[in-house]
Amino acid sequence: MIVTLAPDADPQGVRRALTEMGLWACRYDREEGPVCFTVQPWSEAVQPERILSLEGVESVARAASPHPLIDRQRLPLSVAGVRFGGPRQVLMAGPCSVESPEQIRRIASRLAPLGVRLLRGGAFKPRTSPYAFQGVGEQALGWLRAAADEFGMGVITEALGESTVDAVAAHAEMIQIGSRNMHSYSLLREVARAGKPVLLKRGMAATVEEWLLAGEYLLYHGAAGVVFCERGIRGFDPSTRNLLDLASVALLAHVHRLPVVVDPSHALGRRDLILPLSRAARAAGAVGLLIETHDDPGRSLSDGPQALLPAEFEELAKEMLRGESIGGTPPGREAGPTARPR
Ligand code: PEP
Numbered sequence: 001m002i003v004t005l006a007p008d009a010d011p012q013g014v015r016r017a018l019t020e021m022g023l024w025a026c027r028y029d030r031e032e033g034p035v036c037f038t039v040q041p042w043s044e045a046v047q048p049e050r051i052l053s054l055e056g057v058e059s060v061a062r063a064a065s066p067h068p069l070i071d072r073q074r075l076p077l078s079v080a081g082v083r084f085g086g087p088r089q090v091l092m093a094g095p096c097s098v099e100s101p102e103q104i105r106r107i108a109s110r111l112a113p114l115g116v117r118l119l120r121g122g123a124f125k126p127r128t129s130p131y132a133f134q135g136v137g138e139q140a141l142g143w144l145r146a147a148a149d150e151f152g153m154g155v156i157t158e159a160l161g162e163s164t165v166d167a168v169a170a171h172a173e174m175i176q177i178g179s180r181n182m183h184s185y186s187l188l189r190e191v192a193r194a195g196k197p198v199l200l201k202r203g204m205a206a207t208v209e210e211w212l213l214a215g216e217y218l219l220y221h222g223a224a225g226v227v228f229c230e231r232g233i234r235g236f237d238p239s240t241r242n243l244l245d246l247a248s249v250a251l252l253a254h255v256h257r258l259p260v261v262v263d264p265s266h267a268l269g270r271r272d273l274i275l276p277l278s279r280a281a282r283a284a285g286a287v288g289l290l291i292e293t294h295d296d297p298g299r300s301l302s303d304g305p306q307a308l309l310p311a312e313f314e315e316l317a318k319e320m321l322r323g324e325s326i327g328g329t330p331p332g333r334e335a336g337p338t339a340r341p342r
């Protein structure tokens with residue numbers, strides 16, 4: 001159950017009254033909008049009418065869904081002044097790994113004039129092999145921030161473990177949770193506590209419901225918003241690195257009405273198919289794209305084969321940021337009770 005308070009209510013007083021009824025209530029605040037309490041399922045059974053009769057309570061909604069906070073998330077969602085779910089596609093781009101101050105500055109200087117306002121690069125890399133390049137580490141966060149500041153961009157970067165969250169949060173407007181960590185609930189909690197928006201990549205074998213519940217963890221523990229990122233799931237065919245699940249993108253965009261973006265780079269693992277799949281992602285309802293690009297992919301320390309060359313990236317950016325979506329971006333949810341996903 002979600003209990004929403006009136007603007008002039010005394011939240012402490014309402015909490016006391018709820019506790020006296022045997023209800024475990026957790027306060028949930030957003031920057032804008034009223035104070036809410038989520039009532040935990042292990043609370044005593046109390047009729048909503050009794051709660052509604054308490055002074056200061058404006059409405060009581062029964063959560064028929066296991067992810068009520070995600071269901072209430074509204075579009076558009078702003079990150080560093082960039083609107084996910086607004087009229088324009090959002091392009092997040094950069095190298096897989098931040099390799100040096102010169103490398104990230106050079107890439108930022110070519111992406112910013114193309115309309116990329118969110119610079120994405122990894123300082124801590126989740127690599128399947130312990131022998132693969134693991135990222136430069138904390139030092140790279142400063143390089144990333146400096147490059148973004150110089151070219152007026154926001155930063156997205158991954159927090160790989162709980163011990164890295166504070167440093168990442170100090171340098172980024174949006175924190176990425178990588179595919180391998182979508183189920184790391186203690187990391188989700190810690191990242192959420194930083195109070196920033198989160199880019200939540202889908203686990204490579206996660207169901208849509210598990211993905212939504214990971215998002216619920218983030219909102220419940222204080223994240224400012226969640227953008228879902230489809231990056232391909234485990235398939236049986238190695239022709240492409242993963243299987244880009246555009247059906248789930250359409251489901252999130254058009255049924256759940258959530259901000260969903262697509263990362264074709266990790267889905268495909270090869271640069272030649274990124275443009276056609278970016279078009280398909282947009283047609284399916286994705287509000288943005290996460291694309292890896294490198295000035296010299298042959299020398300990239302990670303994910304070189306999927307990094308777009310500068311000219312290829314420019315072609316993609318020009319097409320994706322031009323005019324209206326060919327598939328129609330899903331309309332934002334209006335304020336008010338959320339329609340149940342069918
Ligand atoms: C990445 O974004 O660089 C990355 C490693 O992605 P994923 O977590 O989707 O594998």
Ligand code: MN
Pocket residue numbers: 096097266292302303
């Ligand atoms: Mn990568």
